[in-house]
Amino acid sequence: MKSDVWLLRHGKTTGPAALNGHVDAPVAESTQMRIRQALxxxxxxxxxxxxxxxxxxxxxAKRLTDEAQIVIQxxxxxxxxxDFDGVPFDQIPQNRWIELEKFWENPEQYPLAGGETLAAFYQRVASCWGHFIGQLxxxxxxxxxxxxxxxxLAQVLNLDWRNPALFTRLNIGNQSLTHLEVVTGEHDFVTVKTIGTQLFFTEGK
Structure with missing residues (x-):
């Protein structure tokens, strides 16, 4: 069976620039509605x-379909x-910027204090992807x-998930779509059709 899977990165969050991971940073209502219209x-x-x-x-998701129909993963x-999750960059002490710089240079080797390791993150996502494909x-x-x-994408394309270029050179912008074609059966097969296609650009970009 063939299905199209669209991976949508959420819209640009409000507030100062930060590494927003598990922190629940909001997106403006106007941006959410603009994404819905573009979709x-x-x-x-x-x-x-x-x-x-x-x-x-x-x-x-709640603006796209009835809440009861949404699968929350x-x-x-x-x-x-x-320690850096959700902290505005301009509030990070100067003596801790070296930790961020090392993380950006090699996130697998230099995990952030109190944070998730890149290996754990990859395993979490890859395992979830495998389950998702099995139920698609x-x-x-x-x-x-x-x-x-x-x-x-690292899992689908058999790329080295430890490669920092996945984060520094692969552009997956806000409100962008990555399109995968998934054929399931005796042997699942995934084709990457497009990566990081912008629905629209925000002002100044």
Whole structure:
């Protein structure tokens, strides 16, 4: 059986710039409605919806379908960034920036204090993806996070999930769609059709 899976990264969050992982950073109502309108124009507003439980994803899902029809998937939350999760960059003490810099250079080798390791994050997402594929029966929109989409692509394409380039060079912008074609059967087969296609651009970008 063939199904289309659309991985949608949530809209741009409000508030100061930060590493928003498990923190429940909101998305403006106007942005949520603009995403919904863009999905409707592409014929994607009436699909089965699977969502991260965080409001920046679930808030949009609730605007797309009846809440009772949404499949909420906790394992597709963003990575947990420990001590830095949700802390505005301009409030991080100067003596702790070296930790962030090392993390960005090599997240597998230098996990953030109190945070999720990259290995644990990848295993969480990859396991959830395997379960999702096993249950897939129809075209589906997955409303999730940039890091989750990167780890799904690493699993699907058999890439090295430890490679920092997945985060520094693979652009998965806010309100962007990644389209996968999934054929399930005796041997599942996934084709990546598009990656990180913007529904629209925010001002200044």
């Amino acid at each position: 409707a124009q592409q014929g994607l507003a009436d699909l089965q919806v699977v969502s991260s439980p965080l409001s920046r994803c679930l808030g949009l 906790p394992d597709w939350k963003e990575m947990h960034f420990g 029966q129809t075209d589906t929109l997955v409303v999730t996070h940039g890091g989750v989409i990167r780890m799904i």
